[in-house]
Amino acid sequence: MADIFNTFVENEIEYHERKTELGLKAERLFEELDEYQMGYITGFSLRRWLLVQCSFNIPEQDVRILQDRLDRNSDYMITKQEFLANVAPDGELDEDDEFEREYENTEDANIDKYVPKVDHVKINS
Numbered sequence: 001m002a003d004i005f006n007t008f009v010e011n012e013i014e015y016h017e018r019k020t021e022l023g024l025k026a027e028r029l030f031e032e033l034d035e036y037q038m039g040y041i042t043g044f045s046l047r048r049w050l051l052v053q054c055s056f057n058i059p060e061q062d063v064r065i066l067q068d069r070l071d072r073n074s075d076y077m078i079t080k081q082e083f084l085a086n087v088a089p090d091g092e093l094d095e096d097d098e099f100e101r102e103y104e105n106t107e108d109a110n111i112d113k114y115v116p117k118v119d120h121v122k123i124n125s
Contacts (some may be wrong), residue, residue: 016090019086019087019088019089019090020089020090020091022089023089024087024088024089026083026084026087026088026089026092027080027084027088029083029087030080030083030084030087032049032053033045033046033049033083034080035049039079039080040077040078040079040080041077041078041083042067042076042077042078043063043064043066043067043071043076043078044063046063046066046067046070046078047060047063069086070082070083070086070087072085
């Protein structure tokens with residue numbers, strides 16, 4: 001069991017080191033992948049892009065592995081936020097940036113509508 005956990009940890013460390021080394025322009029890459037500006041990509045569109053743009057034919061089972069890794073909520077749509085969280089170099093986005101990008105240009109960006117307005121609070125003692 002320890003070997004499995006060690007392998008997982010080593011792979012995770014290597015993954016973070018590698019994506020930082022590569023320094024990919026993740027936002028620009030996502031926009032290129034999202035050719036129809038839908039706000040998400042699929043495993044199929046990722047596979048097709050890799051084949052056409054990189055001449056890299058990724059096996060179907062590997063597409064499923066990538067989809068599982070990139071699609072955090074398992075809705076078969078890899079959103080820009082999910083993509084950036086997995087591909088952008090570590091430290092490029094902080095949590096506030098991720099929140100702002102997730103709700104950028106949406107009605108939900110106005111968080112004040114979720115917080116009740118209170119003029120004063122009466123405290124009973």
